Amino acid sequence: MQREKLLSYLNQLLSIDLFYDYCPLGLQVEGKENVIKIVTAVTASLRAIDFATKHNADMLLVHHGIFWKNEADIVIGWKRKRLKKILEFDLNLVAYHLPLDAHPELGNNAQLAEKMQWKCEKITGEQGLLCVGELNNRMSLRNLEMQLERVLKRKPLVIGQPNKEIKKIAWCTGGGQNFFLEAIAQGVDVFVTGEVSEAQYHFANETDVAFVSAGHHATERYGIWALGAHIHRKFNLEVIYFDEENPI
Numbered sequence: 406m407q408r409e410k411l412l413s414y415l416n417q418l419l420s421i422d423l424f425y426d427y428c429p430l431g432l433q434v435e436g437k438e439n440v441i442k443i444v445t446a447v448t449a450s451l452r453a454i455d456f457a458t459k460h461n462a463d464m465l466l467v468h469h470g471i472f473w474k475n476e477a478d479i480v481i482g483w484k485r486k487r488l489k490k491i492l493e494f495d496l497n498l499v500a501y502h503l504p505l506d507a508h509p510e511l512g513n514n515a516q517l518a519e520k521m522q523w524k525c526e527k528i529t530g531e532q533g534l535l536c537v538g539e540l541n542n543r544m545s546l547r548n549l550e551m552q553l554e555r556v557l558k559r560k561p562l563v564i565g566q567p568n569k570e571i572k573k574i575a576w577c578t579g580g581g582q583n584f585f586l587e588a589i590a591q592g593v594d595v596f597v598t599g600e601v602s603e604a605q606y607h608f609a610n611e612t613d614v615a616f617v618s619a620g621h622h623a624t625e626r627y628g629i630w631a632l633g634a635h636i637h638r639k640f641n642l643e644v645i646y647f648d649e650e651n652p653i
Contacts, residue, residue, distance in 0.1 A: 462645070516628050523576070565609055
């Protein structure tokens, strides 16, 4: 398949023009013109790049690329190593960040909700990145913690009383901890995200709204997997998902 045809489809599917992001969206490094095999991964780490090249992929499709705003405009160290391998193997590097978080079906928020059987009833927050909804059945915070650990295969950090009753929930995958105050304003019982900062401990204790940090990588595995599966179904391209262990 022609690279540009695939990119045009993905850019439109993910509505990239609607987002102000911290990185280039879509093609970050140009490689082969024809794409037959794709490797998907959460992050364009050196391990993911190695995996893609060992599997003779034509494209590495990721959520986290290698170029970010406010970084130094030099190519040294880790960035040189990654780029060197990408260029040596003529590998296309394609990244979709916030658009993949927010997509209503394939996005990280939507996919986490599907895995956890949460229902998103309201999308709010900056660029539509905060989901608000309800659990199918009330449960204790402790039971929610155990459910998250079982599904994500990672023990979450939980701030709140274990016996607190949970019904209304808000979530934002990845580094969404700064949405906590907005989630509190929505009247939720708990907010689930990937990362945590020091301030969230105090906000949780002082507002009686539980805070859960379930892992940046763990909460964002499923969007890029779903996007790859969608590409395979639509275009019959070979897609391999690389899931790199990451405790963060």
